[in-house]
Amino acid sequence: MAESSEVRILSKSLIRPSPRLCEEDGGRLIHLTPWDLMLLSIDYIQKGILFRRPPTQDADMTLTISRLRDSFAAALDRFFPLAGRLSIANLDTSPPSLSISLKCNDEGADFIHASAPSVTVSSILHSLYVPPVVLSFFPLNRALSYDGHRLPLLATQVTELADGIFIACSLNHAVADGTVFWNFFNSWSQICRSGGCPEVSIPPAIDRWFLDSCIPPIRLPFGGENDFIRRPVYPPVEECVFHFSAAAVAKLKSMVNAEMGTDGQISSLQSLLSLIWVSVTRARRLDPNKETSYMILIGCRTRLTPPLPESYLGNAVHVAATQNVTAGELLQRGLGWAAWQLNQTVALFKESLVRSCLADWVRTPSFSYACTFKPEDLLTGGSPRFNVYGNDFGWGRPVGVRSGAGNKGDGKVTVYPGPEKGSIAVEVCLSPKTLSALIKDEELMRMVSCI
Structure with a gap:
């Protein structure tokens, strides 16, 4: 502890x-x-x-x-x-x-x-x-x-x-x-x-x-x-929790879909993560020619045939990465374009890819390691669909959710449902210098609400 x-x-x-x-x-x-x-x-x-x-x-x-x-x-x-x-x-x-x-x-x-x-x-x-x-x-x-x-x-x-x-x-x-x-x-x-x-x-x-x-x-x-086991050196990081009201999430989704002419195809979460990606990249002050990737954890229970039960007691998650994007391109093209890149990464995710990756792993095992994010990348876990606020132990609903020290690297983003229906909370973990710049980002903070 x-x-x-x-x-x-x-x-x-x-x-x-x-x-x-x-x-x-x-x-x-x-x-x-x-x-x-x-x-x-x-x-x-x-x-x-x-x-x-x-x-x-x-x-x-x-x-x-x-x-x-x-x-x-x-x-x-x-x-x-x-x-x-x-x-x-x-x-x-x-x-x-x-x-x-x-x-x-x-x-x-x-x-x-x-x-x-x-x-x-x-x-x-x-x-x-x-x-x-x-x-x-x-x-x-x-x-x-x-x-x-x-x-x-x-x-x-x-x-x-x-x-x-x-x-x-x-x-x-x-x-x-x-x-x-x-x-x-x-x-x-x-x-x-x-x-x-x-x-x-x-x-x-x-x-x-x-x-x-x-x-x-x-x-x-x-x-x-x-x-094969590596004991990580934990980087000096700090974290903030940003709350986005249901109205703010809906406004952001409408805005990026209108920008791209996608008629609602880009989801609320993809719209919100595009805002995080652009804002963090701006706060990091990356070289415009530096590539930045966004890795998203995708649940696989419903993506298999036949599907796994919701109650499956084990891991069933795959990492999908949006790659080949430079910092300059991301900032120049903006939120709608960034959201579309995330959308296409998820859309191209297939069961055959899951099965192929698992078969390859058995032949050549490799391991994920804690706190090894590149200083230009982001990794998002969690989900706004998890039942966080339904955890009533007998005296009422919770009023907030937070995480421990585990896997806290520079670029770790965790998504939770917000306390009101349709709202989303995003926990962002970054180097102190980058996080200090992020909370001054006007485009991001205009969308953030108080609880």
């Missing part, structure tokens, strides 16, 4: 799922797919939601913390693989190789209760810059997904604030993506809100999906972690 004099850990519990019928002793072994394995050198997913303090009858928080712990345990019963650990097997081959799987051994997930009595909801919610203390609300900071063989795959920290609560989760990225993350969060809040009823709206689908040509376990051509 990040250290901060403002945050004090009050207790830490290891939560294990209830015994399951018909499970072999020691638990099942779930083989990891290329989608999972390529993220072993990436930090944990870290997201958290901000609430105002529950009603006065729970002012001492004892009952609230107990309810949260009990419902977290009940949710873990449904998502029991997340209580396991990664299992690393050195295979008797020449040259050396290894396989990495998820072992459902019920070693447990961490539940942490913390206190930050000097931090207010307003100091987080109404600050354009994300206060550094927020990073201390997250467990397992700076852990890589590979570390899941010795660390919990899932941990949560409930931090009492002066007038609110921050509930954060850290989830191993080699076993789950953002869809799984928010499905777990939604299930946990549903169980807590219902008074402990273990039924959830979207029960997880446990079995992994593999190409027909890929027989698990996948053999990695390495003798040990030093051959």
